[in-house]
Amino acid sequence: LRGTSQSIVLSGSPTATSGLLLDPGSSGSVVRNIAFSSFAAEAIRLNNVQNVSVTGIRSGSSGVGIAIYGTSNGSVVQGSTFDRNTTGVKLGSATGVLVGGNASGQPNTISNSVREGIFASGFCTGSQLVKNRITGRATAYNVASSRGLTIVR
Numbered sequence: 001l002r003g004t005s006q007s008i009v010l011s012g013s014p015t016a017t018s019g020l021l022l023d024p025g026s027s028g029s030v031v032r033n034i035a036f037s038s039f040a041a042e043a044i045r046l047n048n049v050q051n052v053s054v055t056g057i058r059s060g061s062s063g064v065g066i067a068i069y070g071t072s073n074g075s076v077v078q079g080s081t082f083d084r085n086t087t088g089v090k091l092g093s094a095t096g097v098l099v100g101g102n103a104s105g106q107p108n109t110i111s112n113s114v115r116e117g118i119f120a121s122g123f124c125t126g127s128q129l130v131k132n133r134i135t136g137r138a139t140a141y142n143v144a145s146s147r148g149l150t151i152v153r
Contacts, residue, residue, distance in 0.1 A: 003034035012039035012062065019043040019062070022052060032056045042067040043085070046094075050074055060084045065110070068094040073126070078106040086114040088134070091146065093122030100130040102152075112136040120146035128152065 001020065010019055017040040022029055027050040035058040036043035043059040046052055048070035058081045059065035065082030066089055068075065073096030082088035088110035089099055099118070100107045110117040110132055117134035118141050120127075125148035134140040143149055 001029070001031045001034065003032070007035070008033075009035040009037055010043075011037045012043075017041045018045060019059075021045045022047065022049050024048045027051055029053075030055075035059070036065075037061055039063065042090075045069070046072055046075055048072065052076075053078075055079050057081075058083070063087070064090045066090070067092065068097050068099075071095050072097050076101075077108060080108045082108065082110045082113070082117075084112045084114075087116055087119045088113045089118045089129075089132075091118070091120040091122075091124050091127060091149070093124065094120075094127055095123065095125045095148075097124075097127040098130065099128070100132040100152075102131055107131040107133055110134045113138040115139065116142040118143065120149050123147050124149040 032055045039062040042064040043062040044066045046068045051074035065085040069092040116139040120143040130152040
């Protein structure tokens with residue numbers, strides 16, 4: 001799913017509480033250059049997918065900007081903006097996921113979250129949070145209930 005720019009916006013409503021939901025049959029997908037706004041639940045959810053790339057997206061005013069659950073080996077979230085969400089990025093027993101990166105354009109920007117920039121719980125073995133920019137007054141990282149997660153600030 002590729003937009004021509006972030007001016008293409010998918011918006012939530014009372015009946016559309018979640019945005020883009022990617023389940024195991026979606027492995028190998030690429031999501032980029034699209035904005036998501038006003039979803040009560042997740043703007044984007046990855047659930048047990050492999051090798052999914054999420055780049056250059058913008059999520060604002062949703063419950064969660066992006067949520068990643070289960071074995072998602074090889075999935076990468078880079079160069080995206082999560083602004084004014086309750087939680088910017090949520091990992092739930094998500095293994096083998098990379099969120100951010102060291103090179104130019106790879107870190108994500110997470111700002112003005114209501115609760116936390118990044119929340120993680122469960123066994124997140126092999127998952128990494130690398131050089132993400134988290135601003136605002138909320139808790140940057142709420143990862144106390146996760147195991148196996150690497151954070152590079």
